[in-house]
Amino acid sequence: MKVQILGTGCAKCKALEQKVRLLNDTHTLNLEIEKVTDLQEIMKYGIMMTPGLVIDGVVKSSGFIPKDDQLLAWMKGTQ
Numbered sequence: 913m914k915v916q917i918l919g920t921g922c923a924k925c926k927a928l929e930q931k932v933r934l935l936n937d938t939h940t941l942n943l944e945i946e947k948v949t950d951l952q953e954i955m956k957y958g959i960m961m962t963p964g965l966v967i968d969g970v971v972k973s974s975g976f977i978p979k980d981d982q983l984l985a986w987m988k989g990t991q
Contacts, residue, residue, distance in 0.1 A: 914944045915987065918954045918964030918974075925963040928977050932965075932987070935980065941987055 915932055919925025929947055936943045948954060948966075957966060961975030965986075972978070972986050985991040 913941075913987065913989065914946065914968055916946045916948050916964075916966040918948045918957060918959060918966060919962035920949050920951065920954075922962060924977055928963040928965065931977065931980070932983065935983055935987065939984065939988075943987060 915936075917925065917929045917932060919928070929945075932943075932945060935941070936945060954962065954964065957964060957971050959971060959974035963977065964974040965972045965978065965983075967986050978986075982991075
């Protein structure tokens with residue numbers, strides 16, 4: 913599973929990346945995690961606010977940091 917965190921480096925973007933990486937390590941999910949900072953790439957996903965979270969090419973959230981249980985559900989593929 914590929915997880916992309918979209919953002920140019922704001923505090924929320926960094927916090928989301930840290931949270932995703934921590935959950936990945938804690939729950940041994942073995943995800944491919946990529947930080948996307950290029951504005952042209954971010955715009956391809958059609959989000960207007962960062963941070964954005966994309967899992968396997970599907971935008972799951974933008975403009976806020978989802979709660980841990982929601983992130984886990986998405987990263988485990990149960991939602």
